[in-house]
Amino acid sequence: MATMITNECINCGACEPECPNNAISQGDPVYVIDPKLCTECVGFHDYEACAAVCPVDVCVTDPNNIESEEVLIARAQELHPETTFPDNFESRFRKGEGKPAPTAPAKASPQVMQPASPAATPPAAAAVGPTTEFAEAEVKYVELPAIDSWTVPMRCFKCHEVHVENVKNFMIGNVIFCPHCNKSMVVRDNLNYHLRALLKDSYEDWERQQNEFANQRERERAEFIERRAKEAQAFETHQKRELEKIRQQLNAIGENYDAAGKPFKKGSRFGWG
Ligand code: SF4
Ligand code: SF4
Incomplete structure (x- = not known):
């Protein structure tokens, strides 16, 4: 069961650099996952990295593409022939077993948005902080008596x-x-x-x-x-x-x-x- 991105994606781009298989790219109108490259992070994490950072929880399992752990680790091996995966490889199917589970990264902020760009596939820039307001000390004017x-x-x-x-x-x-x-x-x-x-x-x-x-x-x-x-x-x-x-x-x-x-x-x- 490969992971997929639903149409509610806000194109923040937070998931793209997290994927160990480079399976995520900017699509039109939203980001997409190539199921031939997705291993549900089997071999790398005991969670799905894209889902872990997605601020709007739109990286979900694809019910129309069910795959076993064996298929997914075989794909990881095929995609990374230079890597030797140990017997107790990281897998969402065996969460918490074997090695201590790595901490999933924090989710991206939901207000970080970037419209889909069909022309290019750049990593989305994060909008940082408010731009028009700043905290200003209030002036307490002294009142004159009558x-x-x-x-x-x-x-x-x-x-x-x-x-x-x-x-x-x-x-x-x-x-x-x-x-x-x-x-x-x-x-x-x-x-x-x-x-x-x-x-x-x-x-x-x-x-x-x-x-x-x-x-x-x-x-x-x-x-x-x-x-x-x-x-x-x-x-x-x-x-x-x-x-x-x-x-x-x-x-x-x-x-x-x-x-x-x-x-x-x-x-x-x-x-x-
Ligand atoms: S589940 Fe993992 S391998 Fe699949 S697209 Fe998300 S980050 Fe990439
Ligand atoms: S993190 Fe979520 S909202 Fe952001 S681009 Fe990826 S799927 Fe879309």
Whole structure:
């Protein structure tokens, strides 16, 4: 019973490099297993390597292609004539017997996806992590109290004791009494002006600085996200180009391979081949 891939395959490519028999390749529309090369990993693992990594569990046994362990180990031997399989070879039919069972690799992440490409058969690239969001420290802006809630410590010019007065009491012409000696003081325009100007200017500066800070952070955040997106896109393009290069080099090797027994193309003395 060879393993097969169902149409629910998401073309992540995680299974392809795991196969000890190179039985898996990109098909159209999904990855496929060549049953003539699949040994259900008999001889190599006591589990099916493709099924072990598949994030969506679509590498399943083919009910229309039942094969015995003997057939599968014979195929493994045929595919790997240089390998001597011991009597207690790894086999899913005898899971846990003989050698300690190797640990099956972790499954690939299900969100790793790549659309099927009929033109080439590159190993699929894994998409890594989010690309548009990043954790950013939250700014906890300090709140300003209401302007009229401020108080001013005043030193009495007669008894020299300090008493605290609310800014609201510093209206021009208002009379303030010292609670210690009962001496009175009239608020003049210069004192009123100093207090009001100080608070007004400070509040305006505060608001301006906070707005500038928030705007700058937002601008930098947008620029950072845009730059990261461009970097990601450029790298993706680079990887696609590299894949295409590998594909072209492999094609060239396959085309020009000087196989034993390949007939020589003798040149014609008349020069037309
Ligand atoms: S079961 Fe094993 S041999 Fe068969 S396709 Fe999967 S990885 Fe390859
Ligand atoms: S691991 Fe599963 S989903 Fe990914 S290509 Fe292989 S069969 Fe398809």
